[in-house]
Amino acid sequence: MAHPLPLTGDGTATDAASRGARPGSVSRSGTGSGNGTGGFVPRVKRVSPAQRASAIARLVTAVVVGLVMMFPLYWMVTLAFSPNADVFSRELRIWPSSWTLDNFRTVFGSFPTATWFGNSVVITAIVTVLTVTVNLLAGYAFAKLDFRGKGAIFLMVLSTMMIPVQVLMVAQFRLVTQLGIYGTFWAVILPSAASAFGIFLARQFIIAIPDELIEAAKVDGAGPVRIFLQIILPLCKPLIAVLVLLTVMYQWNDFAWPLIALKDSQLFTLPIGLLYLRGQYGADYGAIMALALISITPIIIMFLAFQKYFVQGLARSGIR
DSSP: OOOOOOBOTTSOBOSGGGGTSOTTOOOTTSOSOSSSSOOOOOOOOOOOHHHHHHHHHHHHHHHHHHHHHHHHHHHHHHHHTSOHHHHTOSSOOSSOSSOOOHHHHHHHHHSOHHHHHHHHHHHHHHHHHHHHHHHHHHHHHHHHOOOTTHHHHHHHHHHGGGSOHHHHHHHHHHHHHHHTOTTSHHHHHGGGSOOHHHHHHHHHHHTTSOHHHHHHHHHTTOOHHHHIIIIIHHHTHHHHHHHHHHHHHHHHHOOHHHHHHOOOGGGOOHHHHHHHTBOSSOBOHHHHHHHHHHHHHHHHHHHHHSHHHHHHHHHHTTOO
8 A cells, every 4th residue: 555645734745756756856947956855946047148248348338437437536636635746747646646734724724714614504504495495385386286377387487497597697686786685695595595497396206196195184174284294295305305405516516696696705605715716827726626625525425315315306206
């Protein structure tokens, strides 16, 4: 009399003969075992030589492009820490002969760099808060509220993106002089308190939020302000990160309008300060590179800190 096959906990046979294969054999489906243990062996996908060559070519291209884009930053750091003899030498030096902080001492000793840095921080912080707030509110209104002429007003806002900034400076100058704020921080802050691109980005992001959430809040008695604060705003963290980063980058590096709107050197920002490091007959390139390095460091740190939210916000807003 034949003995019954051993069973597992679920009543299935475990003997190799019950599977119609010998121990250690490999099934045609690729699920057998080659070591005689009866385990699962995944099917290995073969990569053709053409695919391998294509992957290597893409990797090499990415590395080369990355090095090319990083070289200006490396060159700026090198000149910032190089002595003047290396900066003005006719020999090409890709590495400082001796590391020095003389350029940074010149920047902080001969110019009000700390004041310029503080001015940039104050102006950028206020502009960022105002711009992000206005953009979020306007984006919420265009995405979820119904009012007469919404489409036409939104098209008018988008059309302002086609107007060159230099054309608007004449109207902005007349506006700040008539308001009596010319020469103050508010002359730089108020004209930058909203952004057409930021409103468009906020509208594209918020319009993707399900309307069912808003309808459920309305059933519970929530009004537009409460819906915005308790439903829309918590879901907009990636969008806020994108708006904050874009606004900070633009305002921190803005040069033309602060140069027009500010007349006191104690109110200048860092981009304007870079202009003052150039003399009438020459320029101290080591000091210029040192101040430029000081200027871009906060932006780099901020981008690295918000990089994940920045990518998520652009992806969910439909920007490619």
